[in-house]
Structures are given as structure tokens and as C-alpha cells.
Amino acid sequence: MKVPVRSILALRKASTAVAAVEKVTPVTLSSEFFDHIRHEVYGDSKKVDKVVVTVKTEESSKPVLVNRNVSTAFHCLNHINKQFADDAVLVEVIPSVGGSYFSSVNQPLQDQAEIRKIGFDTLENLNLVNEAYWRSCSLVTAAFLREALDVDVDFKFSDGNIKDGFFSVVVKGLDGNIFTPDELGTINRFGKSYIREEKQLEVISIPSTIAEESGINGDNLIRIGRQVFSTNGPVIRSTRQIGRFLILRSKIAAKSEKDVIVGGVSIPTKQPTSSYSWSLIAKNANQKFSRNL
Amino acid sequence: MSAHRVAASLPRIGVTIGHTPQKLKTGGIEPSRRARLEVLRRIVTRTVREERVELKWNRAVEARPYVERLIQLGVERGPLDEYTAEMMEWWLPEKDLITKMHEVIVPRFQNRDSPFTSLFRLPPQRLQQFIQNKREVWKRYDIGVLEIDGNPFPAIQAAHQEQSDSILDVLLADALRNHQITLQEKLEASTESK
Numbered sequence: 501m502k503v504p505v506r507s508i509l510a511l512r513k514a515s516t517a518v519a520a521v522e523k524v525t526p527v528t529l530s531s532e533f534f535d536h537i538r539h540e541v542y543g544d545s546k547k548v549d550k551v552v553v554t555v556k557t558e559e560s561s562k563p564v565l566v567n568r569n570v571s572t573a574f575h576c577l578n579h580i581n582k583q584f585a586d587d588a589v590l591v592e593v594i595p596s597v598g599g600s601y602f603s604s605v606n607q608p609l610q611d612q613a614e615i616r617k618i619g620f621d622t623l624e625n626l627n628l629v630n631e632a633y634w635r636s637c638s639l640v641t642a643a644f645l646r647e648a649l650d651v652d653v654d655f656k657f658s659d660g661n662i663k664d665g666f667f668s669v670v671v672k673g674l675d676g677n678i679f680t681p682d683e684l685g686t687i688n689r690f691g692k693s694y695i696r697e698e699k700q701l702e703v704i705s706i707p708s709t710i711a712e713e714s715g716i717n718g719d720n721l722i723r724i725g726r727q728v729f730s731t732n733g734p735v736i737r738s739t740r741q742i743g744r745f746l747i748l749r750s751k752i753a754a755k756s757e758k759d760v761i762v763g764g765v766s767i768p769t770k771q772p773t774s775s776y777s778w779s780l781i782a783k784n785a786n787q788k789f790s791r792n793l
Numbered sequence: 794m795s796a797h798r799v800a801a802s803l804p805r806i807g808v809t810i811g812h813t814p815q816k817l818k819t820g821g822i823e824p825s826r827r828a829r830l831e832v833l834r835r836i837v838t839r840t841v842r843e844e845r846v847e848l849k850w851n852r853a854v855e856a857r858p859y860v861e862r863l864i865q866l867g868v869e870r871g872p873l874d875e876y877t878a879e880m881m882e883w884w885l886p887e888k889d890l891i892t893k894m895h896e897v898i899v900p901r902f903q904n905r906d907s908p909f910t911s912l913f914r915l916p917p918q919r920l921q922q923f924i925q926n927k928r929e930v931w932k933r934y935d936i937g938v939l940e941i942d943g944n945p946f947p948a949i950q951a952a953h954q955e956q957s958d959s960i961l962d963v964l965l966a967d968a969l970r971n972h973q974i975t976l977q978e979k980l981e982a983s984t985e986s987k
Contacts, residue, residue: 626958633960662963771961777968784968 529721529728537714537721538704542569542608554614555580566609573615574605574737584617587770589629589736592616602628604703604720605737620741620770628734630662636701636736637766638669641747643727644694645671645762648687656759657731664792666748666785668763676758678750688747698740699725743769744778748786763789799876803869806861807907815855833859834884836939840910841890841898844944850914853937857912859884860941864909867899901943913938913949 549568553576554561564579573593577585594600594614602618602625618625635657642655653673660667679687702723706716718730745766753759765785767773817832818824836856840846848856863884866877872895881891902909915936922930938949
């Protein structure tokens with residue numbers, strides 16, 4: 501599945517070899533870089549300190565002993581049960597010192613705290629969940645596009661809103677070549693198989709000093725498979741939480757003719773719907789994305 | 794005071810009264826006119842005690858006006874009234890329920906108009922009647938839930954939510970709205986062309 505996209509873009513790369521030289525990012529976000537930053541933020545993972553984290557559920561609170569800077573909220577939620585942990589989209593962390601904050605489920609816990617699961621069915625903080633889901637869809641799109649395309653591409657993520665009806669990601673490095681319907685079909689097939697691999701979204705929360713030193717734009721570093729991106733705000737736990745997913749089309753960006761915007765739409769696995777409803781959603785998203793400049 | 798004169802002095806009860814009195818057969822009670830009242834008395838007593846009961850639909854419809862009238866007597870005429878006391882005594886043979894009626898249920902409706910009860914219809918249930926020569930006999934029952942308003946149980950009907958903010962609902966609501974607009978525009982365009 502991966503080969504046709506690569507070959508399509510490889511041919512295109514040969515024909516537009518001069519334009520593909522463009523390089524945008526000040527720092528190369530690689531998997532090794534991610535490990536390096538993790539070591540810098542959380543220290544050596546072989547030196548383990550224990551902390552008590554209290555998992556709050558609707559009925560009770562359960563204290564669990566976990567590894568500081570290594571264990572994530574997902575590990576703590578697993579102590580309740582696996583389904584409870586799998587359903588978590590975000591967690592609210594209430595540290596023993598300082599104010600509470602919302603974090604990704606796969607983000608290591610740094611201190612003694614209370615955590616509360618937030619899922620797609622939670623009534624409170626639903627906007628935060630929606631934003632995290634939309635953000636994650638953009639990141640996953642970027643991840644599989646980078647895997648699929650045989651040209652060096654960089655991505656810019658816009659603050660999408662669910663009410664727009666679609667999410668989008670700006671692809672830099674395609675030299676203004678938009679995807680043909682055949683290519684979109686291949687990309688969609690590849691994207692779906694990529695999502696089905698149930699990749700974890702690993703998260704590091706970067707302190708501003710380290711972010712400035714390393715030249716990272718954003719307060720979170722996300723790794724999906726081998727692809728690393730920086731972003732602002734929490735993300736979902738795994739691509740397993742992504743249900744129906746469709747890349748709608750691509751178009752030239754209004755600001756720069758060399759950049760291409762790829763738009764898509766998705767709904768979570770936990771919110772299944774009929775094919776008819778999904779076709780309405782996809783059609784509406786396509787129309788809105790086409791109109792939007 | 795006779796029942797007719799008392800009933801005439803009370804406002805109408807705010808629930809539908811069935812046209813045909815039901816026979817309401819029950820095992821252990823010989824069918825007769827009196828038997829019907831005995832069955833209704835059991836239902837009324839149980840309703841006052843439990844405040845929410847699940848019954849066959851026809852029995853729930855039949856018993857509801859009696860519960861309504863009993864509460865109305867308590868609200869309108871009070872515990873000291875002779876006729877009310879007589880009715881309470883007959884319909885609620887368990888004495889603690891008379892106290893409950895005057896001290897718990899009636900004060901709940903002092904500043905409220907009837908109906909004081911609610912009746913909900915549940916999906917029909919198919920229940921096994923008996924087995925005869927290895928043949929199972931099943932019957933379909935319409936089920937009703939009769940309850941006294943203001944009871945402490947969770948509501949049967951979920952409170953109407955204004956709009957869900959889940960991703961699916963937001964996307965689907967927007968898609969349906971735009972689909973409707975597109976269809977409207979097409980209709981108007983076709984009307985104009987004609």
C-alpha cells in the first residue's frame with residue numbers, strides 16, 4: 501500500500517527536483533531527538549523514584565504506586581481496569597503542589613498527584629476533548645503523509661475547530677502539487693492501515709527553557725511511530741481511538757502558492773454512526789473545505 | 794356526607810378515566826364486582842407504599858384515578874374530614890400508609906394542581922404463561938409504570954438535553970443543516986424555472 505504513493509511522489513520529485521530542496525524547520529524533529537529531549541526533561545529512566553498517584557473514579561479513589569517520570573496516566577488507569585484505561589482520552593492532573601491541568605494520557609507523571617479520567621462520554625470538558633481529537637487527527641495525518649511521501653515535507657498545524665467541519669494541515673515541500681483523486685484514494689487507504697496499527701501518541705511536556713534552547717515551537721513534543729511533531733495542547737492516547745477517517749482533498753494555500761493544505765474529517769471509534777450519516781458528514785466537510793480559503 | 798356530595802364539591806381530577814370498568818381478574822380472589830375493588834385496593838396500597846409501581850397497562854390506567862382522588866381528598870379536605878378518613882381507611886388498610894399519605898404525600902401537593910401522578914408506557918413484554926404437554930404458552934403484555942409525582946427515584950424520562958457537544962453530534966447537526974439548505978435551494982430553483 502505504501503509503494504504506490506511513494507512511487508507517485510518519487511516521480512513527481514524527479515520532475516520537480518529543484519523545488520524540493522526547500523528546507524523549513526530550524527530543528528530536525530527525529531525519533532532520536534525525541535529520546536534526547538525526554539532524557540533532558542525526565543532524566544535517566546533507569547533511576548526510578550516511586551510516587552503515589554491517586555486515581556479518582558466516580559465511585560471511589562484508588563492510590564497506586566508508580567514510577568516517577570516514567571509511568572504515565574495510562575499506567576495508573578490500568579490499575580482500575582483495562583477498559584477504563586482504554587477509554588481515557590485526556591486526564592485532569594491535580595498535583596499535590598500547584599494548580600490542576602489537563603494532560604495527555606501518555607504523558608509521564610512527574611510528581612504525587614490525583615488524576616481523573618476524561619473520555620469522549622464525559623460531559624464536562626468536552627470542548628477540550630474535541631480540540632484534542634481534532635489536533636490529534638491533524639498530527640496523525642501529518643505522520644502518515646510523511647511516511648507515505650518520498651519527498652521531504654514539513655507541516656504546519658492550524659488551530660482547527662470542530663464547528664468548521666474539517667481539520668487541516670499545511671504541507672510544505674510539495675511545491676504546489678495537489679493530490680489527484682487517484683493519489684487521494686491511495687493516501688486514504690494507506691492512512692486507514694496506518695491508523696489500524698494502533699500507534700501510541702507519546703507525549704513530552706517541554707519546559708519553556710528547554711524549548712527555547714532546542715528551538716522547539718510549542719509546549720508538547722509528540723511521537724507517532726517514528727514521526728515527531730511539536731504542538732500546543734494535549735492529544736489523544738492512541739490511533740485506536742480514531743474511528744472513521746477520511747482525507748477529503750488538497751488545495752493550494754492562499755498565503756503561499758508552494759504550500760498545500762490537506763483537509764480531512766474523522767469521528768472517534770467511541771461514536772459510531774451509520775454509513776449514511778458518515779456520507780453526509782464527509783460531503784459537508786468536503787464542501788466547507790472547498791469553500792474555505 | 795354522602796360520596797356524591799363530596800365528589801361534587803371537589804375539582805375534577807386531572808387524569809383520564811377509562812370508559813369500561815375492567816374485570817381485573819386475580820388469582821385468589823373470586824371474580825365479582827367487589828373483586829375488582831379488592832384488586833384496585835391492592836394496587837393503590839402498593840402505589841402509596843412504593844410510590845412507583847410497574848403494572849399491566851390496563852390496571853395502571855384503571856388504578857390511577859383512584860390514587861388521584863385519594864390524594865385530592867387529602868389535599869382539599871384534610872385529615873380531619875370524616876369522609877376523607879373513611880376513604881383513607883378503606884383504601885389504605887395498612888395504617889402507617891395513612892400517616893404517610895397525610896404527612897409525606899399530601900404536603901407535596903399543597904400548592905400544586907392535579908395530576909399528582911404520572912403514567913408511563915413501557916415496551917410490551919412477552920412472558921411465559923404455562924407449559925402444557927411440552928408446549929410453551931407465551932403472552933404479550935403491555936406494561937405501564939404508575940408513580941406518584943415527586944418521588945425520590947430517578948426520573949423515568951431523561952431530562953431533555955439542549956444539544957450534545959460530542960464530535961459526532963456537532964458534525965452531523967452541521968451536515969444535516971447544510972443538507973437541508975441545499976435541498977431548499979434546489980427546490981426553489983426548480984420552482985422558479987417552472
